[in-house]
Amino acid sequence: MERLKVILIDDETLIRKLLRMKIDWEALGMEVVTEFSSSKKALEEVQEWNPDIIITDICMPGIDGIEFSETCINLMPKVKIIILTGHDEFNYAMRSIKIGVSDYILKPIKAEVITQTLWKTREKIEKEKNYQVEYEKLAAQIEENLPLFQEGYLNQVLLEPVTSEVFSRKMKFYQVDIHPNAQEIQVALVEMNQVNKENIGNEEDQNEMILHMKARKLIEEFFSGDAYILFCRDGFGRIVIMSNNPDLPLNECLELLRKMLITRLKCYISIGVSCKKEDYSQISTAYKEAVEALNYKMVEGENCIIYYGDLATSTSYLSVEQEKIWKEIKIYVSAGRKEEAEKSVQRLWEHFIRDKYKSTQQTPHLLIEIISWCFNEAIKNDLPIQKQFSKKLCQVYEDPIEMVAFRDEILKYIGMLTTEIAAKDEKKNSSLVQGILNYMLQNLSSPELSMNQVADQFYISAGYLGRLLKKNTGKTYGEYLSEIRFQKAKDLLITTELKAYEIGEAIGICDPHYLSIWFKKMSGDSLSEFRRKGKVQKMKVY
Template identity: 35%
Template sequence: MENLKVLIVDDEYLIRNLLKKRINWEEYGMTIVGEASNAHQALDMVDELVPDIIFTDICMPFIDGIEFSRMVIEKYPEIKIVIVTGYDEFEFARKSVKLGIADFILKPIRVSELINVINRLKKKIYEERDRNKEFEKLKQEFKQSLPFLREKFLNRLILQPLPEQEISDKCTYYNIPLADGKGNYQVAVIEIMLPKEEQTEEQSILLTMECRKKVETFFHDTENAIFTDGKNRIVIITNDDSKNFPDSCELLKTNLINSYKCFVCIGIGSKHKKLSDIYLGYKEACHALNYKVIVGKNQVVCYEDVIELGKQRYYPNEDLLEKLHFYICAGSAEHAGDVLNKILSRPFSNISQLRLAAMDIIMQCQYAAIEQRADEDNTINKETLAAILLSDNLPDLKKNLEEFVINLSNSINHKNNVKAGNLVAQVKDYIEKNLSDPNLGLASTASAFYVSPGHLGRLMKKETGQTFVEYLTNIRLKKAEMLLKTTELKGYQIGEMVGISDPHYFSILFKKNLGKSINEYRNGNKL
């Protein structure tokens, strides 16, 4: 670490010399880089040498030490200045604290006081340097994280209503070209899909990243915010009326399809005047995108094309749809049917809205079937979908959807029950094979099958009518009965063979459950 640089300013040579000779500065990590007899000379040396510490007298010709200190601190606030003063000048010197004077030292200069002052200053300088380094490091980290923070804000913007002023301020701060007051904000959501045989998580993410670069290049000359949402879809927010946005998206779709081996679907929301309504445009774009189930792959779907103009707009009830998805996955047909009725109890203004609601429900069913692998059983078929989509009145639609949801829920419930029964059978076999292990228990068994102890305990109770401990104890005692009848092994040996190594506890447990001691049982049940 380099020595700190010290400059001495005093019009008296003896004082300057005394300060230089009073201590060995090098021992304290400091070097005297210069000395000046007046403030004019000292100011030139400060510019040239940029010292870390300056010792200056108060009383000097032309410019006194206080004024000199003010001039230095104004230009170099990081330099530490020590006023050298006598007792008669101390009150005057103390007033200079407001200027930012670092310390004072009284004449005559004592070694101990001088050492204390320079040690304090050295510590303070190094602490400030460490803080400055840390601050610079934080600034760099913050600079590096700006793209992430920008992306995070844009995701907030599309997911919830935010105050207009906050949006405008954040757009300005993150250099997002939306806050110019033009209005007519429109949102597009692009979903990139790989062929099924190539559809891994990594490949999907990498493809979306490549496509996003392509999208940014495509729209480089227009005012847009382009980013990725939480579902790995590319989102475009435009505020540019110079081009027809849907037509641009059609060209973009063709560009992406021709560039990559993928399917591209784009949903476009309607125009909104306010920044705070962008989240509505995103909802509309997502809803239009979901319509791909009807129109097929490689399509651009505008929200206004799937909703009759001039009518009350349809917005899906996300909370109820999530509940429907949950109950179907749980195999609870009754609860799923109740939620379905709530979804369909809202007023609809036309058949298009009915069918849009039906598509929302079907999509939740499809997601549930895929998650629970019920799709492998061909639970969802074209005939079922056709019957629902061709329904032209609410009673028929409700009937068809209810049958569809209940059948799927029951199918998943049956699959879950079979899976649970298979697991319990495997657990029973595991217990039989590991009966002699004294550490065999609910936690260790659950760990062996990669399930939670609570889940395994509930399954055992449901399938056997006993708790895990009750079932394990019963199996151990049955094995002990058999050994007592067929062998001459001692009680403690049998206890060890069934996983109960404490003879006393084994005796107590045996008598409690069978009503006889081990010897009584053996004598009365010899084969």
Template identity: 35%
Template sequence: MGELKVLIVDDEYLIRNLLKMRIDWGKQGMTIIGEASNAIEALHFVDEHKPDIIFTDIYMPSIDGIEFSERVLKKYPDIKIVVVTGHDEFEYARKSIKIGITDFILKPIHASELLHVTEKLRQKINEERARELELEKLKEELKQNFPYLKEKFLFHWLNGTLSRKEICEKAEYFGVLLCCGAGALQIAVIEISPVSVKQTEEQLILLRMECRKKIEAFYRENPQVIILTDTRNQIIIVNQNPDANLAAGCEELITNLTQSSRCTVSIGIGQKLENIEAAHLGYQEACRALYYQAFVGKNQVICFEDIVENGDQQYRSNASLLQQLQFYISVGSSERVVEVLIAIFNVSFSSISQFRMAAMDVFRECQRAAIEQQIEDEPDIRETLVSILTADHLPELTKSLESYVLHVAMAIYSKKQTKEGNLISQVKEYLETNMSNPEMGLASTAAAFFVSPGHLGRLMKKETKQTFVEYLTNIRMKKAEALLKRTDLKGYEIGEQVGIIDPHYFSLLFKKSLGRPMNEYRNS
């Protein structure tokens, strides 16, 4: 970081000279850039040369060292000041600690004490500069990540995880214009798909980026519109202009995008809301409306209020039951899946469209579980969707859904069984190879296969009808029996080869397992 610049201030020439000659300043990483005989002269020098460290006497004509230090630190708080004081002045000097004096050094000045003080100063300054450098790097990283953090905030807002106060504070920080007062709020979700299915992931990303830029250009003159991308790569429009016709604008947007890019565009629009805290409801409604593209086709604007028939009671998803459904599908529990499915439809629907929406919620959770578990051998999805669309009464619909959901649950269960069987085979081979390790146990083996000890223990019991310890002991005793028959190794040597280093314990296990002591077994 370069040599530190030092200024010495004292009205006595001998003291200034003594300070200069007492130590090798160069070895301390410092250089004396000047000296002053009074505070006035020193203040001018500080303004011109900005030293890193100042050594100053207390008693000087006109302005004493304490007042001088206070003036310097008020203007340059980073400068380190060391007060040079006698024993009779020390109590007075110590009171100046509140103004920010870094250290004190007593007269007469000893080289060891001066070295100790300069070493502390150099270390402190270097640490502060390192922190400042790190802070500058962090600020630069923040600047680079600012667009991502801004979009992350908006996504949290639309997922309902922020309070009104948090929304307004973060919006101000990120420079997002939000109508924090009462006002109309409406959200649209846009799904971009390529015309050709034979596109690489890179081409798909570029297509969505291109479309987002065009959407941003479309709304460039409207500061009341916010645009972002969610985790499903859907583009979200948040409209805060109560007088704007969002549906009409989206119709025009579809025309522009499909004419200029090789893509299909589907847009779902939620209902108008009155406050920013309810944005997550509008986002959910827009997503739900978007699912209806399976019914109406691509390149359409689908409004949530149009897919819900007029009535006193509107359909609302049961998030808790849907979460349970996805869990039981994911673990392949067919019995539980049916129970939750019955509970989801065990409500009073006022229209066919309402229970079709419930069916679409179930279908979506089923699809999500299948994707997460990488299940590809599903029944014809198109056929399932058609059955949902054409079902005229609840029993017909639930029967069709139940068949589909059970198929996916069973496929997941079958895959898990195969995976668990493969895992146990690998564990068995691992134990055979490493049984000589006396530290071998359930926890270390589970860690080697990146599973929890409890899970591995349950799988071992299920697959081998033995606990982990019973299985490991069994294969160790079989190996010991073979070594006893084929070699002249002593008992303790065999115990070491199978991972049991305590001879007494090994003898007990052998006798318990094979019914006879080792010597008797070998002699027979």
């Protein structure tokens, strides 16, 4: 047990002697290191002694116990102070608690009371020290694992948009340097593939891991002289480079980097590059652009750099009508409307089949664009099927595809994505509807329970709320609200003796006249008739 240092302060010598003699300091694991007859003198030397506990009288000449305690706590925040006070000074002593005094003891002094107080104070000190030790351990672990936390957060930002303010604050916490003035951001995605994959199973996985580790080290070394460059690995093991340096010619750097990696690692290197974005809130958009650009390596081949900006005209071969249909497909898929999406896919295929030669030439391009878009939507919605789209992208050029098979492939993957999005939306909407219904029940007494007010509570439009309720309850908002108010009114009439106006207040209808008309319309009976019939029915049951 660690020995704690105690200082005694009292202008009466007898009190100090009694404290020394009556208390078994050794049993408490404490030692009285010094004592003072003056609080002024104590203040001059207290920091030199660095005590754990100070016992001081409240009334002393010059500086009283409370003033002394306040000054002492400011000098040594961890010290525990126990004040000795008489009954007539009790209210005065209570003020000491507000300034942080640990405890107080009433005179006349009793050894057992002081001993109990000192034990309690010791427990406080040990608890705080243990907490401090645990805190320091956790702080050390955080410091040690900071790179992992940085990596995890950057991965999160790739998939979920955040505000520039939040990103800046998080980067400061993770000790990552970002540009002090510019928020411009550009994302590059580096993918490595072994030239020869003769090994199988665990050995191949191990070789790929080693390749990624070597590539990550070389990339970080390559940019080591450049400020404001961030790195992480995405969910597919690809290396993400985020440039926050507006003065760095990233495109030129990537070309040199690609050549260096190919030479040093003897592997295939493909890089997808986003357009430059104005601020950190667009990092996830930039990442999606880099992913889409990288997907086009199937067209460009291995060992290439693809810039998203160069893909802007990739669908220029589509006619105005075909482009319109493709946009319809995207809308239907995003809305989870599988039947309409599949019909639009069929229409697009019919347009392409009219020109067999042209469609045969453009089939791989369109298939890549559609699968790539599905892949990005799966990432955005955090769907597990994203890996299936990624795998399919790698097979587009490996297996030639006929036109009928082309249509079936599009229908398959569009249908798969639409089904997953619809299921996710259904689950989300089910939870939202339940929350809305619970809110309406809990706030039934509010006369302001309008559809607009409820919609505002859930940050949705009134129109959307109305459609959700209609779909899930079969009733409009007004119909559902009337129904639950009616059920509540009936229950209160039968089970309580509340007056009509009290029932009206409980269900949010405060106008007694309107309440009577409304209830008569809903039940066919007046309030009093319904209550009387309810009581009669209740008596028959018993």
